[in-house]
Amino acid sequence: YEKTVGIVGLGRIGVLVAQRLSAFGMRVIAYDPFVQAGRAAQLGVRLVALDDLMADADFISVHLPKTAETVGLIGGDQLARCKPTAIVVNAARGGIVDEHALHVALKEGRLSGAGLDVFASEPCTDSPLFEFDNVVATPHLGASTDEAQEKAGVAVARSVRLALSGELVPDAVNVQGGVIAEDVRPGIPLTEKLGRIFTALAGEVAQQLDVEVRGEITQYDVKVLELAALKGVFTDVVEDTVSYVNAPLLAAERGLAVRLVTDAESPDHRNLVTLRGTLADGAQVSVSGTLIGIHQRERLVEINDYDVDLEPTGHLAFFVYDDRPGMVGAIGRILGDADINIGGMQVARDHRGGLALVALTVDSAIPGTVLSDIAAEMQAQLVRAVDVSS
Numbered sequence: 001y002e003k004t005v006g007i008v009g010l011g012r013i014g015v016l017v018a019q020r021l022s023a024f025g026m027r028v029i030a031y032d033p034f035v036q037a038g039r040a041a042q043l044g045v046r047l048v049a050l051d052d053l054m055a056d057a058d059f060i061s062v063h064l065p066k067t068a069e070t071v072g073l074i075g076g077d078q079l080a081r082c083k084p085t086a087i088v089v090n091a092a093r094g095g096i097v098d099e100h101a102l103h104v105a106l107k108e109g110r111l112s113g114a115g116l117d118v119f120a121s122e123p124c125t126d127s128p129l130f131e132f133d134n135v136v137a138t139p140h141l142g143a144s145t146d147e148a149q150e151k152a153g154v155a156v157a158r159s160v161r162l163a164l165s166g167e168l169v170p171d172a173v174n175v176q177g178g179v180i181a182e183d184v185r186p187g188i189p190l191t192e193k194l195g196r197i198f199t200a201l202a203g204e205v206a207q208q209l210d211v212e213v214r215g216e217i218t219q220y221d222v223k224v225l226e227l228a229a230l231k232g233v234f235t236d237v238v239e240d241t242v243s244y245v246n247a248p249l250l251a252a253e254r255g256l257a258v259r260l261v262t263d264a265e266s267p268d269h270r271n272l273v274t275l276r277g278t279l280a281d282g283a284q285v286s287v288s289g290t291l292i293g294i295h296q297r298e299r300l301v302e303i304n305d306y307d308v309d310l311e312p313t314g315h316l317a318f319f320v321y322d323d324r325p326g327m328v329g330a331i332g333r334i335l336g337d338a339d340i341n342i343g344g345m346q347v348a349r350d351h352r353g354g355l356a357l358v359a360l361t362v363d364s365a366i367p368g369t370v371l372s373d374i375a376a377e378m379q380a381q382l383v384r385a386v387d388v389s390s
Helices: 012-022 036-043 050-056 097-106 146-164 187-202 223-235 247-253 327-337 370-377
Strands: 004-009 027-031 058-064 087-090 112-116 135-137 206-213 256-261 272-278 284-292 297-303 306-312 315-322 343-348 356-363 382-387
Touching: 004 012, 004 050, 027 050, 027 187, 027 247, 087 370, 097 112, 187 223, 187 297, 187 315, 206 223, 223 247, 223 256, 247 256, 247 327, 247 382, 297 356, 306 343, 306 356, 315 370, 327 343, 327 356, 327 370, 370 382
Parallel strands: 004 027, 004 058, 058 087, 087 112, 112 135, 206 256
Antiparallel strands: 206 272, 272 284, 284 297, 297 306, 315 356, 315 382, 343 356
């Protein structure tokens, strides 16, 4: 009562936790760069920076997906900001809280305690954290109660009954009950990747998103591509699994207005899918892709109005900077020093001496420290990385 809880990740589960703790008279603050301040205010939650949350909260509860950006998000620097009476709870994914940094903070008495249901390596049978009496640990089974198993069985039975009776199954990957045309199917994974790249470029959930589909496939029902785009947009934003069923619900919950735009004319490509969105500050973000050749190979062909030609596979990174000599070499040098191999690279610019874009694929994820080194070397205006391999 009257304590402050900090929710790290205000997705579906984070919202549920916030609602329940608010009912007990707790003050709820949250960190989530993908949630609009207006949406948080509706929930009675105040959005703050992560450093401020760590310093102000009496209880810190983590509810984030595990991505390249969130691994190690709560490390030594963040834990050093905590009150000595604070308690950290991670029941989301292992690795988001740096376990070594947590061990040091507990050993030095800089934290009151911790609750852990997840670990960086699972199953975790031995950890220095187990030595503390003020650490409660469960083997990623915190929700595996008799009641939960019974509810899961009932839910499965209910879904089977609905399917056998020909009704909509709410938790199925169901595309409005319609058949997807063969010519549309190859564009589904491409569009999902475009959604993930869009979110990485935006750095937040857009307020408006247009899914533009051009070319021959518009003679078919392409509604599934809108759903695929939304699935990609939210895959790296929310903790829960995103499906073609819940993606529109996530968009509605987060105030994202979506529109499907089709045009039979496609001047440069047989078919083209573009995701074009407007952010809270009015900035525009766009990403386009197409399929080429008889094998329908995926190609990334446009980023924020820059023309590119890159296969959207594995780990990608994007840098926007003032066009000048030596920048491509600097990227190669820094990545080489970090033993990161470049698979493909494209350089584009709006005009000579203006802004330039480097888009590249690499064989392994680029650590945040390496991205920071590249950004500093280039004095980059935009640095983004995304993993579309999973």
